[in-house]
Amino acid sequence: AFKAAVLIQQWYRRYVARLEMRRRCTWRIFQSIEYACEQDQIKLHNFFSYLMDHFTPSSSKERDFISRMFVSGESFKEAELERYCDYESMEVPDSYTGPRLSFPLLPDHATALLEAFKQKQQLHARYVLNLLHETRKHLKQLPNISHVSTCYSEEVTVCGDLHGQLDDLFLIFYKNGLPSPSKSYVFNGDFVDRGKQSLEILIVLFTFLLIYPKEVHLNRGNHEDHMVNLRYGFAKEVMQKYKVHGKKILKMIQNVFCWLPLATLIDQKVLVIHGGISDTTDLDMLEKIQRNKFISVLRGKKRKESNRNVEIQEINGESKVEADPAGNEAAPSLSPQPRPAQAPSMANRLEFSRWVRQTVQEQIEWCRRLVDISESEEEELTYSSVVSLTDLDGPCWTRQEEWKQASNILWSDPMPQEGCRVNTVRGGGCYFGPDVTGKILEKYNLQFLIRSHECKQEGYEFCHNRKVLTIFSASNYYEIGSNRGAYVKLGPDLVPHFVQYQANKTAHTLTMTQRQGFPVALISRVEESAFRALREKLFAHTSALISAFKAYDKDNSGRITLSNWATAVESVLHLGLPWRMLRPQLVRSTADGMLEYKSWLDDLAMEQRSQEHIQSSLLEVIYRNRSNLETIFRIIDRDHSGLISFEEFHQTWKLFSSHMNIELTDDSINDLVRSIDFNKDGNIDFNEFLEAFRLVKQSQ
Secondary structure, three states, X not given: OHHHHHHHHHHHHHHHHHHHHHHHHHHHHHHHHHHHHHHHHHHHHHHHHHHHHOOOOOOHHHHHHHHHHHHHOOOOOHHHHHHHOOOOOOOOOOOOOOOOOOOOOOHHHHHHHHHHHHXXXXXXXXXXXXXXXXXXXXXXXXXXXXXXXXXXXXXXXXXXXXXXXXXHHHHHHHHHOOOEOOEEEEEOOOOOXXXXXXXXXXXHHHHHHHHOOOOEEEOXXXXXXXXXHHHHOHHHHHHHHOOXXXXXXXXXXXXXXXXXXXXXEEOOOEEEOOOOOXXXXXXXXXXXXXXXXXXXXXXXXXXXXHHHHHHHHHHOOOOOOOOOHHHOOOHHHOOOOOOOOOOOOOOOHHHHHHHHHHXXXXXXXXXXXXXXXXXXXXXXXXXXXXXHHHOOOXXXXXXXXXXXXXXXXXXXXXXXXXXXXXXXXXXXXXEEOHHHHHHHHHHOOOOEEEXXXXXXXXXXXXXXXXXXXXXXXXXXXXXXXXXXXXXXXXXXXXXXXXXXXOOOHHHHHHHHHOEOOEOHHHHHHHHHHHHHHHXXXXXXXXXXXXXXXXXXXXXXXXXXXXXXXXXXXXXXHOOOOOHHHHHHHHOOEXXXXXXXXXXXXXXXXXXXXXXXXXXXXXXXXXXXXHHHHHHHHHHHOOOOOOOEEHHHHHHHHHHHHHHOOOOOOHHHHHHXXXXXXXXXXXXXXXXXXHHHHHHXXXXX
């Protein structure tokens, strides 16, 4: 009996170990592919930014067009934005049966919205724009770092990424209760993208924010970013749901996003940020920067740096040497650089602040004329601008330093090793170690950090000796059953209490048979989805894989060893996966242990061709580049109409031809765009865009 018990125990332990290994491998696949996609997005944005920095426009119209397309969308002054997004002129038809909003909002409005969204109803565009307008007004009065106290409520609930999964938000409210004067919430960014109901989540959160401004707090995440939304689905979702007024709604949301606070402090002891920190994180600087300037934090804007340098020099009492008129074509027609009036005494700080503001504005206007840059949005007196003007004794930072602070807060991840290094996996932010965490906590007298940004299998995870807590609230993020969602509750003692859940009914049913926290049926389902995504990734790099395999196959036998196969695949995909362990799920080996890579690649091609009836070599290229092609299409489609106009195509091609040193006449570009417009409607849709790509590939 004892021997039988030991034998059964051994079998069971091996089984559980294999199950756990399968679970971990599946997770690695999902996460590696996700981060590789984020890296592609940043590389693509950096490419367009490089083109922008090295492109010399031939006219002010061309410069404004390119700037709006690749920098931050259309640039509006305050009054222009109000006129463009004028909701008062919109009429709500009598046939509209959805919820109606009136301001100031009441709790009944929030309840009506929740019920309407459960019934798949849509809020009228007038109310959406009105809500965004009021939210923007409120956010502009908030500091960069919000402050929350448990003294005024029994506890504070912190939620992580939601990513457009409205069912998760409903479940949180069902389990934990709606926001109220006794129920405070902190939502830690990444409300949008990937899920199908991002806009509904924004509407619900903004509604509760306006009803309970002291109890509901929203942090900005890395997906509250116009450029990221172009790739991950939110911009497309808005345009599909609001075909008439979608452009106005997107423009307002873009502006609202840049006013979201960057962090939250609970009882001055717990710092809540979306991504993480770095060895240069400075909360004093973070408190004072003008966060609304960063419409996209993927990259700092080099053109603005000169303006910022003028500010710094003037505040420090320095004067800039004028450029040699002979070296500047525009110099003869420019007015001379304004000389600042004599500074008033520092004893009167208010008068001195006004003098600095006036002087800086004069210098910026002169600098704009010098480089022929059109005026951007008018600067208003907001919380951050008041702070920056009343703290004139403090240091002055360059825009690049401010951008780096914001970028690290939104994009960084913790690592187990000591130190701080660039986050090459995501392509943005940094990796910070336990020593960096310890220094920041000690410097600002904090107990621990709460961050989100990373999907965790259990919905939460501690690291850095329990000084960093990751909380992730989107359950079933990669696939049904792939992970739980969670939120954390903090009372006056600041001891975290976690609540886990899975919003999907199918996943909930399967977990009734769970063992070791993960059911067998669920693992198989999630594993199948992960390997399907991985096989698509492998197929998309067929040509590169063949070249890598042939380097080891000197005899051209079509066979290589397992070790060489694993090395070659990693050298092409750079996913950091345990390829030897994954091999049985991907490729069969022969009796002598060799791998027949040619037949394996043929099988991959057959599998994908069964889904898409396209030539194999062409399908490979489309699989590899579809996300980038779709993002490029949306970037060129400046007005988010779903169509590229001839003018948009013309100006973009001028940018590309300048980069590639190709001389093209306007007539040549017009001939090219007409050849892509297959249905001759005067615009290029996404299918025509892909078709042109297909024809070029076939001709090659």
